[in-house]
Amino acid sequence: MRVKRAMGILALAALGAAGAAAAPPAAGGSADDARVKARVEALLAKMTVEEKVGQCEQIAGAAIFPGAPKPDEAIARGAAGSLLWLNDTKKFNELQKIAVEKSRLGIPLLFGLDVIHGYRTIFPVPLAMASSWDPSVHERAAAVAAKEARAAGLHWTFAPMLDIARDARWGRIVEGAGEDPFLGAAMAAAQVRGFQGPKLGTPDRVLASAKHFAGYSAADGGRDYDPAYIPDAQLHNVYFPPFKAAVDAGVGTVMSAYMDLNNVPAAGNKWLLTDVLKRDWGFKGFVITDAMAAGSLVTQHFARDRKDAAFRAFTAGNEMEMASGPYPEHLPALVKEGKVTMAQLDAAVRRILEIKVRMGLFENPYVDEARAAQVIGAPEHHAEARLAAQRSMVLLRNEGKTLPLSTSLKSVAVIGPLADSMTATEGSWMVFGHTPAATTVLAGLKAKLPGAAIAYAPGPEIRRDFPSMFDAMFPGGNKPAQSAADADAALQKAVEAAKGAEVVIAVMGEEANMAGEAASRAMLDLPGRQEELLKAVVALGKPVVLVLLNGRPLSINWAAEHVPAILEAWEPGSEGGHAVADVLFGDVNPGGKLPVGFPRSGAQSPLYYARTTTHAPDGSPFAGKSRYWDVLTTPLYPFGYGLSYSTFSYANLKPAAAQVRVGAKVAVSVDVTNTGTVAGDEVVQLYVHQKAGSDSRPQRELKGFRRVALKPGETQTVTFTLGPDELRYWSSSQRKWVQDAEAFDLWAGGDSNASLHAEMTVVPAAAAAARK
Ligand code: BGC
Secondary structure (H helix, E strand, O other), X not given: OHHHHHHHHHHHHOOOOOOOOOOOOOOOOOHHHHHHHHHHHHHHHHOOHHHXXXXXXXXXXXXXXXXXXXXXXXXXXXXXXXXXXXXXXXXXXXXXXXXXXXXXXXXXXXXXXXXXXXXXXXXXXXXXXXHOOOHHHHHHHHHHHHHHHHHHOOOEEOOOEOOOOOOOOOHHHHHOOOOOHHHHHHHXXXXXXHHXXXXXXXXOOOEOEEXXXXXXXXXXXXXXXXXXXXXXXXXXXXXXXXXXXXXXXXXXXXXXXXXXXXXXXXXXXXXXXXXXXXXXXXXXXXXXXXXXXXXXXXXXXOOOOXXXXXXXXXXXXXXXXXXXXXXXXXXXXXXXXXXXXXXXXXXXXXXXXXXXXXXXXXXXXXXXXXXXXXXXXXXXXXXXXXXXXXXXXXXXXXXXXXXXXXXXXXXXXXXXXXXXXXXXXXXXXXXXXXXXXXXXXXXXXXXXXXXXXXXXXXXXOOOOOOOOOOHHHOOOOOOOOOOHHHHHHHHHHHHHHHHOOXXXXXXXXXXXXXXXXXXXXXXXXXXXXXXXXXXXXXXXXXXXXXXEEOOOOOXXXXXXXXXXXXXXXXXXXXXXXXXXXXXXXXXXXXXXXXOOOEOOOHHHOOOOOOOOOOOOOOOOOOOOOOOOOOOOOOOOEOOXXXXXXXXXXXXXXXXXXXXXXXOOOEEEEEEEEEOOOOOEEXXXXXXXXXXXXXXXXXXXXXXXXXXXXXXXXXXXXXXXXXXXXXXXXXXXOXXXXXXXXXXXXXXXXXXXXXXXXXXEEEEOHHHHHHHO
């Protein structure tokens, strides 16, 4: 990939021009829209074909490819609309000056970069943020990330990633909201609001990019970049909803995905990018390919050559091309030959210029270099990051009330290869050039227990069996492997440390480069010798707490039976170590819930709760214990699951009316009570099941959730609304959206196995009206 990227840049040196297809930009109507339109049309009227194509090209910042040609010349020639893979405030101004003062039309550049879960202040990874089941936390995190990124001179983030992931083997599950489209859509909209603010051009915010459209997460075998075969019904009902939510929330750009979707590359997929996204959903922004994806159409044996690739990517609906060069190389000729019309090129350029105008780049092209130091890493950002980490942690097990621990502990052993790893604490996807700087769990524990003796021993190291193509960019990624003898000694040392302590805190899981792009796994167990170490310390008979740092669900089957307390801390970010200590010592009562079930084995993947079933649902006489004879069918921990230091009970689940018309809404309420002795949060979840219909319907689907804070003994009534948005679905048999008049089961509770049950019936609109 690095090589490919470098080649992309080299190709760019010879720049020409580019462009894409599709519908006209926002029709608008307001004075603001008229102003934007006038400015865009005035520019367009002056542009040459090459300049138009230039706006459609995103070039790579030379910073990450030493020796690559400098982008200055292309920018001066008007041959670049945007730039990525550069993270240098001063340089941004230098390049922008070239665009604004030296290029013929002075059109400013958009500087884009992957700011996924923070710029300098790092928030928990998106999968963790989804575990908060609190969209407001995710919105604020995105706003902080935007503020820091903008202060650094960036305008555009390639986030949020909205791929619904039901296969934990796929490493990029870490970047999304997990397995469920309803939760995913809520988190999608929250992130768009957080990144962009109420409208494009809001100060301190950035342009967002909903990615990867669409189906990337359904790669065969969980292997990153492999093809996805997704039936229409699943695309519409599962994979699209977060993207639709992002579009409805006003996302300015969408990134098309790499892989083949039903044998048509997503980047060359007109149905996806033009018919669904722009025609059906009315998306008014622009689409950018993923990195090198246009050129990759040739590798995918879809396009004949790079010219054909440019043609197909452009006419499919990618207005902008990321860093591989086929647009500048071939679009001008395609226009000249009439294969791409000037109207198509203009339509693409309009969308891009419109975003630039709305972002205020023409008025404010430069970044205030002095301000960056005041904004980036501000104390209030760290406070938000700590809160987000606290809220995203999920307590998986707490036998005999092992947790919370007492702060009067005198000796604690902190073991495991991730206990003092800043990279594992910050997690996957740091911005280019980021220096790890997190408070590790070890540091957090030391701060929490200043008087205690803390023995630290990491045990054997963990590493990937096969290196990542990104390892060179990963701090420590290239360090030589530990010898077997050193690993044995490290294991022994960790056991010795545990022997001398009152409590053992084992910090284990996956290093940051074990999840993310090009980080698929076949097995989902604890890598390396972590479980061996865990067994050895549990055998000592002391209280052991397992803190997991990881970017995907793990099959921790042994731990789930033998380790008394397990906290899923995910990759919790800059303040992760403090937040872990806050939870372990009871300053914070954990209230996060899993946004994805934990499989018992990688071989169960894909695994998700909202599935349809044939005649033998689990528990029926035909089912047996499992569909497998060697592993249970059920997940180790179900979707929506998470414990608290308190307990909660549910009662009085009822729809406001037993019958609701097709198209109408009904309120559904449930009482939740804190039955424990401490205050805590519970995520109240509402699941529905349509008993019959045009198509088979999933056994359960999440259709409402709310995180509530309850004092001991307190009861709250939580009310959800069910209406056509929640009850309709795209039907395979009808080939359209339907809302059936059918009977429904409802369940409410604290996870996807919720047992409190009620029923309601949706009746035909006319029949209900007639009965009135
Ligand atoms: C990833 C995208 C990312 C892009 C730019 C690609 O390899 O798939 O998610 O935005 O690189 O860095």
